[in-house]
Amino acid sequence: MHSTKQSTSFSESINRKVNDVIKPPITSSRRATTIGNIARGSSAVNNLSCNIRSVTTSAMMTSSASHPRFQIQRSPNEINTNISNGLPSVKPPREVTIRVKFIRLGEVITLQEKFFAEIVIEARWLYDRTAASWNPNLYVKNAIGDIKQEITSELVDTLDEPIYLDDSTHDVIYVWEIRKVVGTFWEKLELNSFPVDVQQLSLQIVTKCPTDECILVENRFQPSMVNREAFLAQQEWFLYEHIETRSTITTEDFSFRPIRQSTYLVTCYVARRPGYFYWNVYLLIFLITVIALTVYGVAPELPQSRLQITCTLLLTSIMFRWSVSRLLPPVSYLTLLDKYTLISLVFISLNSIWHSIIGYLIRTMNVSKSIDNYVLALFTIFFFLYHIIMAISLCQALHHRHLMLENDRKYASKLAGMFETFAQGHHAVQRFKDRQNSSSASLFL
Structure with a gap:
């Protein structure tokens, strides 16, 4: 009898071990349980969101139906108008008119490709009371070394008469800036036809403001001019009277972000005396x-x-x-x-x-x-x-x-x-x- 009981317990222990091997591992059962919980949770969340959405929609429909203007149909033009009103307004760039006077031209040094000049730059732009301190910050790009500058400005009307801010009779007010520049400027000389060559003496006037804020244009009512009587190199050069101007855009690459700047080119011409x-x-x-x-x-x-x-x-x-x-x-x-x-x-x-x-x-x-x-x-x-x-x-x-x-x-x-x-x-x-x-x-x- 003792042996029979021992064999029975031995067989039962073997059966339990076999059943344990056949059962899935603990990790699989845990993963299945977790996936089931997630599925039940997501279905519950979806049901809850659907309920909330239905309640919200019904509430909105009820409130809209009770609104007196619910029956008014909105036109597409009204929708576009509301969209455009929501966008920020973009201001056009300021136009700064430029006039240049060559007061005195000095020696034109062919060997070093430079010339001496005394010029006056007249800049004019509309006065804005909201930005009274705004300035285009003009400078001559092809200047060599240190140059002397004298800057004066005043408020004028359309007839260039000085006015004051407390005078409310003038609707249009201009800022008139006069910049006197004396120095030496660089110019690339074209010497293919030397000694009967004609050279151009140019000034590159540039603003420090980007193009979306300021552009330089020609003053059509007062053109640029050159004083031929004060030309110091008359024995070697012949100075012409006409002046050519051109507005262009240059890119300032010496910064973290390249800036597109408006540039105004003013050119006078001289011819070498070949005698x-x-x-x-x-x-x-x-x-x-x-x-x-x-x-x-x-x-x-x-x-x-x-x-x-x-x-x-x-x-x-x-x-x-x-x-x-x-x-x-x-x-x-x-x-x-x-x-x-x-x-x-x-x-x-x-x-x-x-x-x-x-x-x-x-x-x-x-x-x-x-x-x-x-x-x-x-x-x-x-x-x-x-x-x-x-x-x-x-x-x-x-x-x-x-x-x-x-x-x-x-x-x-x-x-x-x-x-x-x-x-x-x-x-x-x-x-x-x-x-x-x-x-x-x-x-x-």
Whole structure:
């Protein structure tokens, strides 16, 4: 009997272990329980939200139905109006009119590409009582070093008469700012047609405000002007009367966020007086090149004498070219004067090479001396041919000055139309014609 009970208990223990193995693990049962609880919780939440939504909808419908304007249907235009009224209003940028006066122009330094000027910048904008201290903060971008500035401002009306804030009779009030600037300014010079070049002297007036706040425009009622009587470099340059203006937008990248700024460009024009270079450069190089042709008067049996003369002329031309190149900045292109001097150097060098060749041929091969005459004729034709080409190029460069004088005439007529009386305008045009006739000779010669 004892053995039977032991076997029964042993079999029961084995059955319990088997059942424990067949049962799912504790983690699975816990996960199933958790998922069931979440499902029951989410269904309860959904039922609760549906109940709340239904109650809220019914309450809104009840309150709207009880409202007296419930039956009024809203039009799409009314909806768009309400939407637009909700957006913030954007103010347009302020327009600042600019007028520039070149009071005095000083020396134009070609080698350093800069010029000295004394200018007056007149800025005008509408006065806003809500932003009385607003200012465009103008400055000249191409100024070099420290410049002197004097700034004054006042409130004026449409007739430029000064007014006061307590005067309520004026509906339109302007802020008139006068900025006097004295200093040196940088300008990139175009020297392709040197020494008959026409240069532009520009001022880049920039505001520190972004374009969505301020833009610079031209003053159409009072155009910019230049004082030709106070031009200090009249012996070297000819100053034109017309002024060109242009408004553009530049980007200031030297900040964390690039700012687009309004820029106002004012340009006056000067033409170099080429008379000095005609007599001291072109004429001397022409004489040196002509002397290279006279070397053929020496017998070809004496190449040492010919080479001595031509090498002396070649060294003289090289030294002369270096002295002229010191007047210009080291540009990467050739000017008209550079082309003429280089062709002259090549011409003298080719003559030197031929003198050494003809001496060798006569001494070793007994070549006839008549071939030297044919070569002389060939070099003479080449000499006159390249001089004609250079003269045509010079005339084409001078033609640009005729166009600039025509722009001066149009600008004088424009200014004459702004005078109050016909007599004042006629006098201004006649004064311009007299000055133009007296300065034509010095402009082209």
